[in-house]
Amino acid sequence: xxxxxxxxxxxxxxxxxxxxxxxxxxxxxxxxxxxxxxxxxxxxxxxxxxxxxxxxxxxxxxxxxxxxxxxxxxxxxxxx
Amino acid sequence: xxxxxxxxxxxxxxxxxxxxxxxxxxxxxxxxxxxxxxxxxxxxxxxxxxxxxxxxxxxxxxxxxxxxxxxxxxxxxxxxxxxxxxxxxxxxxxxxxxxxxxxxxxxxxxxxxxxxxxxxxxxxxxxxxxxxxxxxxxxxxxxxxxxxxxxxxxxxxxxxxxx
Numbered sequence: 104x105x106x107x108x109x110x111x112x113x114x115x116x117x118x119x120x121x122x123x124x125x126x127x128x129x130x131x132x133x134x135x136x137x138x139x140x141x142x143x144x145x146x147x148x149x150x151x152x153x154x155x156x157x158x159x160x161x162x163x164x165x166x167x168x169x170x171x172x173x174x175x176x177x178x179x180x181x182x183x
Numbered sequence: 184x185x186x187x188x189x190x191x192x193x194x195x196x197x198x199x200x201x202x203x204x205x206x207x208x209x210x211x212x213x214x215x216x217x218x219x220x221x222x223x224x225x226x227x228x229x230x231x232x233x234x235x236x237x238x239x240x241x242x243x244x245x246x247x248x249x250x251x252x253x254x255x256x257x258x259x260x261x262x263x264x265x266x267x268x269x270x271x272x273x274x275x276x277x278x279x280x281x282x283x284x285x286x287x288x289x290x291x292x293x294x295x296x297x298x299x300x301x302x303x304x305x306x307x308x309x310x311x312x313x314x315x316x317x318x319x320x321x322x323x324x325x326x327x328x329x330x331x332x333x334x335x336x337x338x339x340x341x342x343x344x345x346x
Binding site for chain 2: 118129
């Protein structure tokens with residue numbers, strides 16, 4: 104990725120692959136990269152909670168309520 | 184027995200050794216630096232000192248409940264908006280999930296996805312299938328003065344593709 108770049112082409116498109124039905128979540132995306140010989144990382148604060156079907160009979164995803172989903176979010180200090 | 188080196192020299196040598204060890208670990212990829220030129224689109228710190236956790240810089244979360252009807256035969260697609268604020272070329276090495284559920288992983292798709300129009304903030308997309316029910320997104324603003332975050336929760340339509 105070239106220096107001083109931030110246009111629309113600098114988007115990384117990612118697929119989330121899962122193997123079994125059920126609940127899946129993540130809190131962010133970690134990108135490891137190098138500048139010259141040096142290793143660096145950036146953590147992007149974009150998470151998801153997903154329910155993948157088809158679920159087995161009599162099974163449901165424990166859908167987080169809004170309050171629960173909010174609690175799952177990283178919360179900056181001093182906001183609660 | 185007198186010490187061979189003076190105290191300032193010992194301290195300086197120790198610091199140099201520690202710095203050298205950190206550099207070796209960094210180049211080996213064991214200890215990546217948490218700041219740098221490629222960073223969150225909400226980053227607000229100085230370039231190399233921008234080591235604040237992402238949760239203090241804003242972000243978003245999407246919730247797709249069971250009612251959304253997502254199946255394992257479909258692909259959840261998300262984008263990361265990359266910004267290289269430095270003048271040096273950066274090489275991507277690896278992308279992975281933070282606190283991801285076991286059994287899930289990211290893959291970089293080969294090609295063929297339509298990435299337009301661009302949502303803001305970057306969200307899930309691919310080929311539109313149908314409107315879904317119950318999808319929620321939460322966005323919270325960067326952590327800035329007066330030290331309060333603004334969080335907005337809303338429903339949205341979202342798209343993904345069939346395998």
